Structures are given as structure tokens and as C-alpha cells.
Amino acid sequence: MSHELEQEKSKQACKIMDELDLDVWLVWVRETSQMADPVLELILGADLVWQSALLYSRNGEKVAIVGNFDADGIKSTGVFDKIVPYTQSITEDFLTELDRLAPKNIGINFSTNDVTADGLSVGMHMLLKEMLKDTKHIDVLTSAEALIGKLRGRKVAGELTRIEKAVEITERIFDESQQFVRVGLTELQVYDFFHQRMREYGVSSAWYEDHNPAVDAGPNKQFGHSGPTDSKLKSGHLLHFDFGVKYEGYCSDIQRMFFLGSELEVPEEIKTAFQAVNDAITAASEFVKPGIKGHEADAVARDLVKERGYEEYQHALGHQLGRNAHDGGTLLGPLWDRYGETPNGIVEEGNVFTLELYVSTENYGQLSLEEDIIVTSTGCRFLSQRQLELVYID
């Protein structure tokens, strides 16, 4: 089981630390099969059972202090230069290594803004403070949020390839579903078809599979995070999907709209809504480039749908995509309380975002689309093949 990607991301972490003037990054974890710090899969790809201190230095050195039973597994990842196994207590070896590195600051994984940079638990934080209480290290603990945001956000080639493959499989399943979907089926039957195809392609669910894909038939279901029901698909109704797969650990996230009828039968208000959503995605995609702030991109799309007379969508225009469907870091979102500081983040080259929004029609429920993009040096490029017209199920 190769850990090339995790090795590369670990090296990238040290480079970003140097850029951010961070001396040491401490990932401090235990029993990660129960609750894993979200950075672990990005930089290690292995489980740790006993209390473990992973130390990254800006000069590139990587040291793991781990339980003796964990040592072989960690060694086999090839991520660390030095592995210090312990039997009864980690404290002494941990302090020895920390003293040797003598950092002027130590990043640890907490963040009020970003769940992917908030992997340290309260109990583990208490244990850390107890171990460091008589040392100078306790005074130089700081948040590693900026490091983690950049590390997740700046996709390396191996990550982008995996996301592209996840997007490709998602689109293939959407294509195949057009032969299956028909009036009279229930949302749950359509959901089952998607899952059968996922098993066929050997991919897993990009988020909790209860509501992946979301299958929303007809006008009465508010789109969100609820699962498919036994409601039946009816002629003349819209059918909405929100669907993402995980391929070799990396996610896609795409929304599509089907119409249960022919092109000739589509009511004007659906056409107008579809155009508004698509125009907002186009406008945002033309605006996104390195250096802008997240909320600026959101505002472009939000203003457009408001100008067209629709209520604004009650979520962010776009989130990053990677190991997670919601991959943390900079958010293309409005400056709302619940998004914290993430919409003030800067968009960088190599970031992968969703662009997604809905508008509400009067008689047909919500109309929502979602595409995936990668930020290039001068703008952005669509990873998904845009849905530029409704899918008609005749």
C-alpha cells in the first residue's frame, strides 16, 4: 500500500510552514480509528492507537513519537525520518524531541472557523498542556489553521488526478441513470440504482450515504441534507440530484436537474430559473482567480440571482473539494456568522471549489446546480462538464 501522496503532502507541509514562519507543527492524537484528526488521512494514511506526537519541522525533518505497537505501521508509510517508539508513557521522549527542535512557535490543530483544522480534542489539549506545563513550549502554542488551509487547498498533481477521476465516474453514473430514471419510480429506487453503480465502479460515498445521492422529486421537498423517500417521480415534475463519490480518497460533488417530460413541455418559469442559476455559475467562474477573497466570488453569483428577482440562496456558493466533500479552508461564501472567517480567505492557484446555488420557482420547487472547478494561474477551469440544459426524461 503506497503512501507516495501522503509523503508528498508531508513535504509540502514543511515548505508551507517555512512560508508562514512556523517552526514546528504538532499533530497530537490517539485512537484515531474512533475519532481521527482530519489532517491524518492527508499526511499519513494510517491509524494510531496510543497517544502519538507527530512533529513536523520547517527545515523538513519529520519525527513520530508513537506507541511500540504502532511503530511498524508508521514506519511502513515512509513519511517520517525518525520514529521514536515508547511503551508506558510518551512524555519523556516527546519533551526530549521538542527540546531538541527548540521551536519559537508550535502550531497545533484548533480552529473556530475550519473543522478540517480543528482536529485536536479538548481532552487531548488538556493532556498536552499538562505535559508542557513546566516548559517554555507551553507559551508558544498557536493555531495551525493557516498551514492546514493552504496544505489542503493547494492540490498536487496526484490529488487533482484523483478528483478528476471522481468527477468522471460521477458524470458517468449520471449518464447511465438517464436510462433508468422514469415516471413511477420512487426516490429510493433511484437512490438504489446510484448505489449499485457506485459498487460497480468501486467508489465510496463522498459524504454520509443516507443522503448521497440526494434525490428530490417534485415541488415539495426542500433541498438539503435529507435522504430519499418513497415519494414517486411524477410527469411534469423536476428531479434534483446532489451526488458525489470518493475515488482513492478524493471527492466529487455535483448537482443535476432532470425534467420528467419532453423539452416542449417545460414551463417558462423553470426555463427562466435554470437560466438564472447557470448565468450565476458562469459569472462566478469568470470572476474566480488567485488573489480574490472568497466572499467576493459569492457576491457575484448572489447579486445576479437577486437582480433576477429571486430570493438569495441560503448557503455558500462554493466549498473546497478534496479528501472531504467539504474540504475546509477558504470558502466562497457570504460573510455570515456561521461561516466565521472562512469567506475572508484568499483563493489560491491549485484550489478546487464547487460552484453551486439554487433559486426557488413558484410552482416547481427549487432548481439547483453544482459544478466543480480548479483555480488556475489566471482564472479557473471546469472539472465537470457543465449542465447547460435540463435532462429530459420522456
Added chain:
Amino acid sequence: MSHELEQEKSKQACKIMDELDLDVWLVWVRETSQMADPVLELILGADLVWQSALLYSRNGEKVAIVGNFDADGIKSTGVFDKIVPYTQSITEDFLTELDRLAPKNIGINFSTNDVTADGLSVGMHMLLKEMLKDTKHIDVLTSAEALIGKLRGRKVAGELTRIEKAVEITERIFDESQQFVRVGLTELQVYDFFHQRMREYGVSSAWYEDHNPAVDAGPNKQFGHSGPTDSKLKSGHLLHFDFGVKYEGYCSDIQRMFFLGSELEVPEEIKTAFQAVNDAITAASEFVKPGIKGHEADAVARDLVKERGYEEYQHALGHQLGRNAHDGGTLLGPLWDRYGETPNGIVEEGNVFTLELYVSTENYGQLSLEEDIIVTSTGCRFLSQRQLELVYID
């Protein structure tokens, strides 16, 4: 998708709160597909995206304050009596509900001892303290560790049935493997056989699948948490497995020893070691009953192997088994620093534990077995069919 078990565990939580004199339990989470508080799968079985406050009252009332997109999904679990959806900020609704409940204490999920009771992240704790800073609630926050330990530990009928089924499938795969395992195969080929069978039975891995099953051939591999390699199975060697599956969310965890040769060829030192391990498991099983402390059971087995002249095993005799292979709460372990207070916990009726230990032979590596037990009103009962002799692969 039925949530009967989660509904039952949620009701059980309120009863245990009353027993522990805890007025309110607050589960405070966000973006749980990235990092989930380990209690969520036990009491909810659904994802939450926005900041969410789940409030349990000792009088049985259960209130969820969740983002508007999450509301339908949470409602469909049937766990909560009242759901309060919000759009931009949770603060006002959260404080209103908390004021109404007027608790004299509020349990939150942090623990230095037990990872399964330590689901609150540092960033979320900061946000909570900020929200409560001008209220009296901030002074009555306390750890919910005791509640969570008892809630996880006291298995209800539906949980025990699932664990028994997981154990049964694990044993069936071990049985089937006897037809497949032979000299000349690699550890990885044996590993692949187990995974093919797991897919066949529709079960997933009880822990990180990299090292599940652990397949350890020959004398030179220290048992632990490392994965299978391309080492070949050789005649006259021992073959060790550590294997667990997850069936409908509940785990088994069993170790077995094969010998690559006939019964007549087994060296004396292997026989003696096998007997010592088995006798230690027997002695511990005869000792375990409600009311004892975890470390007392560990000492029974540990003393026995030391009396037989072996070095003591470098781990705990037994951990609880449930939603996780390491299910937290009371540990049948020695009073070592890294186990915190967990070996001082009290064994209760309905707890499911592993009993596992190894001894080291001089020429054949380690010999390790692991069985699963349930604590009854007067003692314990084996859930696994004990391995009382080596499996011979001729």
C-alpha cells in the same frame, strides 16, 4: 432507514443522566462527515453540517437546534422531540432552549481518559464558551465521560444481537480460511482472501483495513498494528491473525493462531505457550463479574503468565467492544500512565469485552489469542467459540 437502536440508546442516555444526577447533556458539533464526535453514531446515526446543539434532559426531553438544511434529516431519525432549525446563527435559539431547561449542570464531551467521550474539539469548545460567556451556564459545564462510558458499555438487546452476528461471521471466515491457507502463500494473499470473504458477507472492517486482518507469519514479526507483507508462509511456522468485522455498525475482534504443519510436529515450547495464554484467558474469565475494577481482571491474567516465566504482555487484557473495536469506558488494563483512569472503571452487567494476550516463545515468535465475552449478572459468558487448540494446516 430505521433508527430504532439510536432512539433506544437516546432514551437510555436520559435514564443514565438521572442516575448520575446530570441535568442536561449537550452534544455540540459541526460538519460531522469530516470529524464526528464518536457518540453521534450511537445516539443519532446521521450527519450534521452546520453548528448543531443536541440537548438531552434527564426528564427524557430531547431537543435539536440545527441548520435549516439539516432539519429534515434529523427529524427523520425520530430521535428528537423538538427540532429548532436556524438559518444564519445558532446562538439565540440555543440560549433560549438552554434558559428554558435551566440546568444545574451541563455535561459536554471531553475526557483525558477516554477517546470515545472526548468528541468536543478545541475550536468548538472556544465557540461554546464565547456563546455562554455572559450566562450562568458557563459555570456549570462538566465532563459527560461517566454518562458516555455507561451508555456505550451497557449493551441493549439490539446491540448484543449485532455483536453476536459480527462474531459469528468472523468465525465463519476463520473456518473458511483453513481451506485456503497453505505454505507458500504470502501474508498479503491470505489478507486478500479475508477481504474477499468480508465483501461476500457484506461486512466492513472493524478497524483501519490496512491491518485488518493482521496476518503475521513466522517468528520475526512483532504483533501490533502493522499490515500484511509479501512474506511467505513457511512450514513449521506459526501464523497469527487479528481480525474483526463490523456488522450493522457493531464490531467483533478475535485473534487466532494457526500452525503450518501437523499436530505431531508442534514443538514443545509452542504447546507450553499456547497453554499459558489459554489458561490466562480462562482465569480472567472466571474472575470477571459486575462490580470488579478493570485492572483487577488484568492482574489475574498478567500474574499467571509471569508465574509461568513469560514477560508480561505490553497492552491491556481487554477493551470494550461495540460501535468501535476499542469502545472506550472501563478497560481491563494495568494501571499504566497511558491508560489514564480507565482501568479503575467498574465492570457492569451488559458490558462486552475482549480477553486477549500474548506470550513470546524463544524460537517461534509471539503466541497471541483473543476472545470476546459479555458480562452477565453473576460472571461472564463467551461470545466467541474459544480456540482451545492450534489450527493445523497440513
